[in-house]
Amino acid sequence: MHKLVIGMTSLYKEDRKNMNIQLIRSAIVFAADAHGRIDQRRKFTGEPYITHPIAVARMTAAISDDAEMIAAAVLHDTVEDTPVCLEDIEVAFGSRVAELVGWVTYVSKPEDGNRETRKALDRRHLADAPAEAQTIKLADLIHNTQSIVQHNPDFARVYLKEKLRLLEVLTRGHRQLYGYALSLARMGSEMIDAIE
Numbered sequence: 001m002h003k004l005v006i007g008m009t010s011l012y013k014e015d016r017k018n019m020n021i022q023l024i025r026s027a028i029v030f031a032a033d034a035h036g037r038i039d040q041r042r043k044f045t046g047e048p049y050i051t052h053p054i055a056v057a058r059m060t061a062a063i064s065d066d067a068e069m070i071a072a073a074v075l076h077d078t079v080e081d082t083p084v085c086l087e088d089i090e091v092a093f094g095s096r097v098a099e100l101v102g103w104v105t106y107v108s109k110p111e112d113g114n115r116e117t118r119k120a121l122d123r124r125h126l127a128d129a130p131a132e133a134q135t136i137k138l139a140d141l142i143h144n145t146q147s148i149v150q151h152n153p154d155f156a157r158v159y160l161k162e163k164l165r166l167l168e169v170l171t172r173g174h175r176q177l178y179g180y181a182l183s184l185a186r187m188g189s190e191m192i193d194a195i196e
Contacts, residue, residue: 020067023093027071028054030092034082044151052143053077059139063174066132068093072100073136079105103133104140119162127169134173138181141166145181149188160189 032050040049053074060073071093078084079101086105090098107125108118126137141163149156163185170178 023067023071023097024057024074027074027093027097028057031074031078034078034084038082040081042147044147049077049081055143056136056139059142059177060136063135063177064132068096069100069132069136072097072104072133073139075101076104076136076140100130100133100136103129104137115158119165123166123169126166129172131172131174134170135177137166138170138173138177141170142177142181142184145184145188149191153192156188157192160185160192164189 028050031053032048035049035053041047042049042052053076056076057070057073061070064070075089075093075097079086079089086098086102089101103126106118106122108121110118112118112121126134129137145160145163148159163181167178167182167185170181
């Protein structure tokens with residue numbers, strides 16, 4: 001079993017009797033394998049990529065004991081970044097998990113136009129997403145923002161403007177995560193502006 005899977009016990013609280021822990025463990029193993037097979041790493045640290053989905057799942061688990069939602073948080077980048085497709089997710093984890101992963105997966109393709117056009121397409125897609133999917137996206141945004149602001153201030157200028165626009169449509173997500181994501185994006189923008 002992957003060593004990060006073994007270390008995930010802090011994700012689960014003992015009093016969460018209704019949570020399907022096995023579903024979450026299976027999602028971690030699946031995601032670790034999918035990202036590991038292509039040797040995907042975090043851009044700035046070189047860590048195995050699975051550290052990001054686990055961080056997103058931890059944030060999700062901190063505000064929900066919905067095992068399918070937490071499993072989707074673990075799997076949120078598999079379709080976007082690996083050869084895994086939504087059908088694979090559905091077969092392995094069921095239709096609800098696949099649906100949530102589908103909502104947080106970018107729908108734009110390079111042939112759709114420039115970055116601004118693609119981000120607008122993805123924003124429109126996420127605007128229609130259910131609260132659970134928007135919450136996963138908020139957790140994803142928080143973790144990525146922390147990393148990008150710390151390690152790549154030049155790209156952070158572009159990224160933070162995009163994320164502030166994205167936050168305009170993530171209003172159904174968890175209120176506390178939304179507030180934290182918004183303040184993080186604003187503070188990051190102010191820090192970057194102060195550097196100039």
